[in-house]
Amino acid sequence: MKRTKTAIEGMSRRALFANTGKGAVLAGLAGAAAGPAALLGVTTGVATGGAKLARASEGVATVAPGQLDEYYGIWSSGQCGEVRLFGVPSMRELMRIPVFNIDSATGWGITNESRKILTEGLTPETKKFLESRGGIWQNGDAHHPHMSFTDGTYDGRYIWINDKANTRVARIRCDIMKTDKIIEIPNASDIHGLRPQKYPKTKYIFANGEHRTPLPNDGRDLDKPENYHAIFTALDGEEMKVAWQVIVDGNLDNCDADYQGRYAFSTCYNSEEAVNLEGMMSKDTDWAVIFDTKRIEEGLAAGDYTEMKGVPVFDGRHGSKYTRYVPIPNSPHGINTAPDGHHVVVNGKLSPTVSVLDVRKFADLFDDKIQPRDVVVAEPELGLGPLHTAFDGKGNCFTTLFIDSQVAKWNIDKAIAKFNGEEVDPILEKIDVHYQPGHNHTSMGETKDADGQWLVSLNKFSKDRFLNVGPLKPENDQLIHIGDGGMTIVHDGPTYAEPHDCIIVRADVLNPRTNYADLPNPPYQDIRDLMASKGVDYLSAEDVIREGNKVYVFMHSYAPNFSLEQFTVEEGDEVTIAITNIDDVDDLTHGFTLANYGMVMEIPPQGTASVTFTADRPGVHWYYCQWFCHALHMEMRGRMLVKPKGV
C-alpha cells in the first residue's frame, strides 16, 4: 500500500462536504485542507480567556485539606487497563483498581485469587493460546466504565468495563472496589462500546464487538471481508455470562440503552464494510442500529437463533425483525440517551451534526409503520468532529467537538424546533478545551438524576498545558463548572494514558466496606476452604503442611508480625503460601513480598490472599510486608529457607 496521501485527501474531501439530515451542505470547515496538523485537529495554543478562569480563583474546584469531594469520578484508563476512582470537583485520583493490567502493588495477576478471576472466563482457545505466555493476558484496553442501574439511576452495586484489546468485559464490585469477574466474549472481536440496561434494574450489559472477522475466526475466509461479521452482545451482568448475541452489518462503535428497558442502540461506522481507510470513508452515510430486546427474548424462547460456541446468536443484519438501521451522516461515534427519557443523541464525528432520535417512535419503526429516518427529530449542526454528548438534566446538551477543540452547549427543544423549520439557533455557548476532546460526562448525567453541576471534558492532547515531561505527554481532563448555567473551566487535570471515558457519581450512591470481615462471595473462599479441609483455622494459622512435593504454608498477620517468622522447603517443591490479615484497624492493609521470587500480594484487613510457585531457587529468601503498617513495618518479615536438591 502506498502511504497516506490519498487517505488524507479523502478525509479532506469528506470533511469539507458534510451531511446534515436535510442533505449535503458545505460545512465551511476552515483549515481542513491546510495540511496534516490541521487535519489532526491539533490547535496551536488557543488560550482560554481571562473571564473564563475567574471561577478558578473563586475556589469552585478547590477542596480544602481534610474536606471531602461531593462526587466520585469513575475513570477508565484506556490502554492502561485499570479503573481509577477520582474525587470531583478536586479531580484528585483516590484509588486505582487493577482490572486488565498486571499490578505490582497488589499482586493482581500474580496471586491465586486474581489469576482465577483473570482466567476462569476465558474461552478454551484463549486458555490454550496463553499456556506458553504465562497463562494470563498482560494488557488490556479499558474504555467505558458504567455503573449498575435501578429505575434509571445508579444503584452502587457494580461497575462494568470493556477490554478492546482482548475482547473482554470485567465487573468491579463496589462493596470492596475490586474486580470480581472477567469474561471473554466468544464469537465477537475486540469489545468497544459498553453500557448497562438502565431500567427496571440492570440485567443486560450491552457490548459492541467492534471489528469484523470471520465467524468462527479459525483461519477460514482469511481475506474474504464479505464473510466478516461484527457481533453485538448482551451479557447477563449478574451471572456474567453471555445471554445472546446479534450479527449486524457494519462495524459497531458505541452503544447506549433507553430508560424504558426495551431498546439498546449502537452507532455504526464503516457501513461500507471495507478493510482500509479509503474504503471505510467512501460513503457519506452510516447508521445507528437499534435492538429490540423484547423481540429478541421472544426469538430466544422460539429458538430462532444459531448456537455458536454455546451462545445463541441472532441474525440481525438488514431485514431482520430484531434490528432497525437508521441512516446517520458520516461515521457516527458516540450515542447518548438524554435524561428526559425520550431522546438519543447520535454524534456525527465526520459530519458536523448530531442526530436526535426519539425512542417513542421506535415501536412504530419496528412495526414498519414509519421509515428509519422518521425517528430522527432533530439534526443540529454543531461544529467539527462531534464525538460525545452529555446532559444537564434541564434539556441542554454538551457535545465535544474533536477537531474544533471545543465543547458546544445546545438545547434539545430548540434543535427540534429548528428541525421543524423554526428560525432558532439551538447552540447556546461554545468554549475552547485543550485540546481535542473525546468523551465527556456530566455529574449523574447518564441517569435520570442528572444534576447539571459539573462537566468533564477528556482531552486527548495536552501539549503545552503542563510542564514538559518528554515526548509522551499526559492527557488533559478539564473540569468545567456548569452549575450556574454557563461553562467555566476550573481545573486542568493531567492524567496518564488514557482517561478514555468516565462517569461522575454522587457520593451518597457508594458506601464501600472498610474491611473484608464476613464478606459475601469472597475472593478467598477457595483458599479458606482448602485450609479448612486440612484442619487449619485461618485466623490463627501458623502451619507448614507437606504432601509429597506440595507444601502449604498457612500464616496470619498482625502488625508488625507474620505468624511464621521462617519456614523451610526443598528445591523443586510446589509451595502455596496463604496469609490472613487479622488486623481490623481501618486502612490497615498488609502485604507479602517474597524477595527475588516475584511473589507479591495485598492482604486486606480480615481478608486472605495466596500465591503458588515452585521453589526452584535455593538459599535464604526474605519475605516482608510491602504495605506500610506500623513503626516496625520494616521488621515485619521472615525467611523462606530453600534446601538445595540432594543436600
Added chain:
Amino acid sequence: MKRTKTAIEGMSRRALFANTGKGAVLAGLAGAAAGPAALLGVTTGVATGGAKLARASEGVATVAPGQLDEYYGIWSSGQCGEVRLFGVPSMRELMRIPVFNIDSATGWGITNESRKILTEGLTPETKKFLESRGGIWQNGDAHHPHMSFTDGTYDGRYIWINDKANTRVARIRCDIMKTDKIIEIPNASDIHGLRPQKYPKTKYIFANGEHRTPLPNDGRDLDKPENYHAIFTALDGEEMKVAWQVIVDGNLDNCDADYQGRYAFSTCYNSEEAVNLEGMMSKDTDWAVIFDTKRIEEGLAAGDYTEMKGVPVFDGRHGSKYTRYVPIPNSPHGINTAPDGHHVVVNGKLSPTVSVLDVRKFADLFDDKIQPRDVVVAEPELGLGPLHTAFDGKGNCFTTLFIDSQVAKWNIDKAIAKFNGEEVDPILEKIDVHYQPGHNHTSMGETKDADGQWLVSLNKFSKDRFLNVGPLKPENDQLIHIGDGGMTIVHDGPTYAEPHDCIIVRADVLNPRTNYADLPNPPYQDIRDLMASKGVDYLSAEDVIREGNKVYVFMHSYAPNFSLEQFTVEEGDEVTIAITNIDDVDDLTHGFTLANYGMVMEIPPQGTASVTFTADRPGVHWYYCQWFCHALHMEMRGRMLVKPKGV
C-alpha cells in the same frame, strides 16, 4: 512462633525508654501501651486547625488552568514499581514512567526494546530462574528516586531508583523521561537505601543491600544467621555497573553522601543481627556506618578485596579501615545531609531523637584521633518516631514523626547549642499531618540550592481524609508551604501505593525533548540496525520479509495510517513487527495493539518500536493504534492474516 504479644510488649518497653546521646531517659510516650491502635500510631482524626487551612483558600497551591507548575516532583511509587512525575505546587500527576512494573499502555515488559532493558542487567542465576516465568520480573518495589548531581546540585541528566523486591537499580534518562538501564546487584539482597554522589559530579550511586543472607546465597548456611551478611554497593552510575561492594555488620537501611565527594553513610538497624522481631529490638543502640570512598579506591588499586561474582568486595565489618561505625540510639532509619554541607541528620525511629553528625570530623575518626561518638554534635529529642529530615537551606530541619503524626521544625544551630549545654529549645514548630508520615522532602532540599519554599509529607495512612474507596485507602501526600517561615498545609494529595519517597526539582533543571529524532543512544538502535541489514529504510518501511519461519514486518505510521494495512503469516511463524512513527507533531504518539495476541507498544514521534511473538493463533487479527492520534484514529488499523498450519 507464638504470635505478637511479646513483640508488642517489647516495643512498648523500648518506646517508653528511649535513648538520647546523654543516656537513657524516659521519653514520656503517652499512649504507647494503650493497645495495638496506639502502637500503630494510627491517630483517630485530629483535625488541622482552621488557621492552618487559611492559606488553602488564599490559593497558594492553586495552579490555574493553563498555568505551569514551578517545580517537577519526582515520586517513587513503592510497590507499584513505577516512577511518577508530579507538578508542584499543584500536586497533579503529570506522567507515569514504567520502571520495574509491566505497563499495558506502553508495552513496557512486552516490546523488544523494554525486554532488553529489563533482562540485560540480570545475573545468570536470575535469568535462569525467570526462564519458566516469562523471562522478566513482573513486580518491583521502588523506593528512592534521586537525580544526578553536578557540584552539589541537580544537573537534570538522570534519575536512579532502587527495587527492594528483586535487588535492582534502574536509571531513567531525563531527555526522554524513560528508563534506559536496569541492573541486578549481585551478592546483595534486596536493595533499599539509594543516593547518588553529590560532588563533584555523580559517579557513584550508593545502594544498600538491606537484608542479610549467606554469601553466596546458594543454599549453604541456610539457618546460620551468624554467616549472613548485608552488602553496601557503589555503582558507576554512568556505566551502570557495580564499581565495588562492602560487607558490613547489621542490616543496612537508608544512605546519603557528603557535599565533598568523599564519604557515604548508611543507617543500620538490627545491629543484633537477629532474624526475628524480638531479637532485632533487644539492644538499645544501633549505628550509622560511614564509608571512605577514597580509602576504598586506594584499596581497589592495591587489590585489597575479594572478587565475588565478578565484583570487588571489601570487608567493611567492625575493625576495617574502610568503615567507621557511629553508635546511634534505637534503629535509626533516614539519614539526610544538610545543604550547609557539614551536617548529617540520622533519624532515630524508635528513639525520639535525631543524631547530628559533622562530616568535618570524619577524617579524624578514620585516623582514630577521635572516638565514633565524637562526630555527633547534636542529638535533639523531637517526638515519637522520627523517620526522615528535610531542609530549608536556612539552617532549619523538618523531621517526620511517624507515631506522633507530626512534622517537627527545628534548628541545627540551636540543637548544637543545646547539646553543648545551653538552655535552648531547638524545636521551632510542630504541625499535625494525616497520618503517619514516612519520607518528606523540601523543594531542592537535598541540594546546596535548597530554597525553603515547599515541603511534602508522604503520609502512609489517609483513613478519613478522602471519600471512602473501600478497604484499601490511598496514601496522603500533603503539601506544606514553608516559604513564609511557618508550616501551612495547603493540599491533601491522595495517591496509590506507595509514594515512598520523592524529590522536588526546580522546573528549569529539566528540559526534555519532544520527539526521538536524532536521539543519542536510542533504545531502537538494534531494530533499526536489523532493518538496515536487510536493506530497509525505517522511514519508508512497508516490507514483509520471510526468512525460513521468521517473518519481519516493517512499517511506518503516519496519522491515521499504518503503511501496511494487512500482512499474511503462517501459523507457527516467529513474527517481528517494527514500526517507525514518522509524525513529528508535538504530542503525537502512536501505538500498536495486536488484538487477542497480547502485543502492545507505544511508538513515540520519530521513534521505532518492535515486538516479537509466535503466530500460533490462526485467523484474522486486527491491529490498531491505541494512542489517540487523529479524528480517524479508530480507523487507523490493519489485519494480520494467520494461515492455519497445513492449509
